[in-house]
Amino acid sequence: GNSVTQMEGPVTLSEEAFLTINCTYTATGYPSLFWYVQYPGEGLQLLLKATKADDKGSNKGFEATYRKETTSFHLEKGSVQVSDSAVYFCALREDNDMRFGAGTRLTVKP
């Protein structure tokens, strides 16, 4: 069946550091891929998405490219801020099947 694996946290970085959160997936067909973010005390918010191979999703300085050859959708940001501290979830959806990664907690220190 479909599944999503993302790197376990927690991840602690200093402000302006480079961020990568790895995400790989297993799917039988051609899923859409998402990154969601959960800020403290809030529900999930869509951060970015990609619906087909080689698509790049981007938002708020975050980027992720849909790599079919490596079945990956790694999240990157060139310079993190304290306000980026949150839990990040990688997810896929294929038809009626939606799967989430376990989440990666990011803490950015000033």
Add this chain to the structure above:
Amino acid sequence: GAVVSQHPSRVICKSGTSVKIECRSLDFQATTMFWYRQFPKQSLMLMATSNEGSKATYEQGVEKDKFLINHASLTLSTLTVTSAHPEDSSFYICSARGRYGEQSEEKLFFGSGTQLSVL
């Protein structure tokens, strides 16, 4: 890992009927549960947040009389779509927040979703 059981996974109903979706945390206590809906290829949209024993907090634009949420215990929350219409057809997913096992921090765990089709 922690398991959140969402049932049913798929339901087809006639317009005007009500449908209940259950979300259970099987091996941990969920202090908070979230309900989302998602249209094809779109993102999740938070509908409401519920805490055990208290009324759910609904997001702006979500009709609380149409989408009834009950969080009667620390392991069960239900979403009832009342008098369903075709425009309510969507993918509904729950998530539960709690501490699993020996973990000291609360984490978010997801159900597998329910595809609702209203004819």
